[in-house]
Amino acid sequence: MFLQYFEDKYAEIVDGDYDLIGVSMIDLSQLIPALTLTSLIKRKSKIPVSVGGSYISQIYDELGELPSLFDEFFDYASFGDGEETILALADHLSTGAPIEAVGNLTYKDGHGKIVKTGQAKPVKMDALSIPCFDDYDFSLYFSPEPIFPIQLSKGCYWGKCEFCDYFFAHQKYTPKPVDEVIAEIKHHIEKYNASKFTFVDDAIPPGYYNKLALVIIENGLEISFYSFARLDSSFNSEVLSNLKKAGAKFFMWGYEAESAKILELMNKGINPDDRLKILKTSADLGIWNHGLFIFGFPGETIHDIEQTMQTVKDNRDIINSCTLSNFALRKNSLLIKENSGSVSGNEIGPFYHVLKDDAELLPQKQRSKMRADFQQSLLDENPGSLWVAVAADLDHLLLYLSHFGYDYVKNYRSDLPISHAFR
Numbered sequence: 001m002f003l004q005y006f007e008d009k010y011a012e013i014v015d016g017d018y019d020l021i022g023v024s025m026i027d028l029s030q031l032i033p034a035l036t037l038t039s040l041i042k043r044k045s046k047i048p049v050s051v052g053g054s055y056i057s058q059i060y061d062e063l064g065e066l067p068s069l070f071d072e073f074f075d076y077a078s079f080g081d082g083e084e085t086i087l088a089l090a091d092h093l094s095t096g097a098p099i100e101a102v103g104n105l106t107y108k109d110g111h112g113k114i115v116k117t118g119q120a121k122p123v124k125m126d127a128l129s130i131p132c133f134d135d136y137d138f139s140l141y142f143s144p145e146p147i148f149p150i151q152l153s154k155g156c157y158w159g160k161c162e163f164c165d166y167f168f169a170h171q172k173y174t175p176k177p178v179d180e181v182i183a184e185i186k187h188h189i190e191k192y193n194a195s196k197f198t199f200v201d202d203a204i205p206p207g208y209y210n211k212l213a214l215v216i217i218e219n220g221l222e223i224s225f226y227s228f229a230r231l232d233s234s235f236n237s238e239v240l241s242n243l244k245k246a247g248a249k250f251f252m253w254g255y256e257a258e259s260a261k262i263l264e265l266m267n268k269g270i271n272p273d274d275r276l277k278i279l280k281t282s283a284d285l286g287i288w289n290h291g292l293f294i295f296g297f298p299g300e301t302i303h304d305i306e307q308t309m310q311t312v313k314d315n316r317d318i319i320n321s322c323t324l325s326n327f328a329l330r331k332n333s334l335l336i337k338e339n340s341g342s343v344s345g346n347e348i349g350p351f352y353h354v355l356k357d358d359a360e361l362l363p364q365k366q367r368s369k370m371r372a373d374f375q376q377s378l379l380d381e382n383p384g385s386l387w388v389a390v391a392a393d394l395d396h397l398l399l400y401l402s403h404f405g406y407d408y409v410k411n412y413r414s415d416l417p418i419s420h421a422f423r
């Protein structure tokens with residue numbers, strides 16, 4: 001389905017007289033369109049193609065076992081931070097500098113052998129320049145104005161949740177200095193007339209976020225933003241109030257599950273009793289709370305899931321919208337690494353009881369159905385609600401909250417069945 005589109009766009013892409021094309025994939029959903037594009041470039045031109053991004057990092061080990069990918073789809077694949085790898089690769093291609101000097105790279109050598117270069121040093125956040133958006137035509141986006149991504153850090157400052165693989169390629173948490181973030185925001189305001197931002201971080205520590213908020217206020221920057229956030233008890237009323245004043249419109253909070261037992265198994269590292277207090281403080285300040293929930297973590301019983309659903313229902317005034325996900329066992333998650341080679345037989349290890357529960361008490365299929373039915377019931381109970389529609393696209397939620405305000409979005413009801421359009 002992407003082929004015709006890319007064939008139509010192909011001339012525009014290669015007419016730029018490029019010596020290297022880099023394609024980033026941060027999610028599985030980008031794999032097929034990205035490889036459709038790169039295969040076209042490979043078939044029709046001699047321009048070298050390099051792929052990278054967090055999704056490629058997740059499957060990096062397997063790439064070495066699939067040499068045909070390097071013939072059909074790309075010439076190089078890089079792991080982890082790509083900023084210096086792509087520069088070193090460009091240097092190799094233009095000056096003939098040894099390819100071995102390019103860190104974190106996989107390629108096929110002249111003998112058809114897949115070669116991996118050595119590990120590169122992690123890129124320092126304060127060594128990065130401000131991303132350039134000059135070649136973007138913002139009028140092509142289905143949005144009245146652009147929302148600019150800013151990365152405050154690499155990695156996650158907690159980084160221990162059993163189900164998570166976000167931090168896999170970055171490993172160690174490194175923040176960007178606050179004065180550099182402010183310079184980046186100011187640059188986007190001056191150059192692109194920007195006012196809306198998304199902080200594209202795995203999780204932002206409350207102390208750092210508070211400091212950033214105070215400097216945004218001090219500089220009089222009139223902006224709106226949103227980000228992921230942990231339900232960390234340090235998000236107290238002072239911190240949240242500063243964030244609100246700085247322009248926070250909503251947070252995507254990892255609530256995960258109501259049960260303290262499940263939270264413990266997930267190694268979420270937050271106090272279960274503080275979660276609703278944080279959400280109440282946030283909502284009272286007029287910050288929208290988007291809750292993230294996982295259904296079916298190993299060990300979760302029907303009762304646990306019912307508890308989570310009840311929490312959402314009982315707290316609709318402070319859990320303004322939510323994403324309900326099925327648990328997925330990701331190959332680079334801590335959960336699978338800790339159980340590697342021990343998930344069958346009698347010697348199953350510390351998660352034996354968890355996995356046994358999963359097999360005997362509540363099959364994943366049943367949990368998925370509970371999730372789907374619950375989602376449907378939320379849609380049916382809120383016909384015409386704007387939040388149901390905009391929560392399907394969180395950038396739009398930022399635009400609505402910035403333009404109309406918290407109360408308007410919360411209370412809006414249309415005669416039209418808006419929610420039905422977004423199933």
Ligand code: SF4
Pocket residue numbers: 156157158159160161164165166167202203230254
């Ligand atoms: S789920 Fe969030 S808080 Fe937990 S390790 Fe992953 S990014 Fe960090």
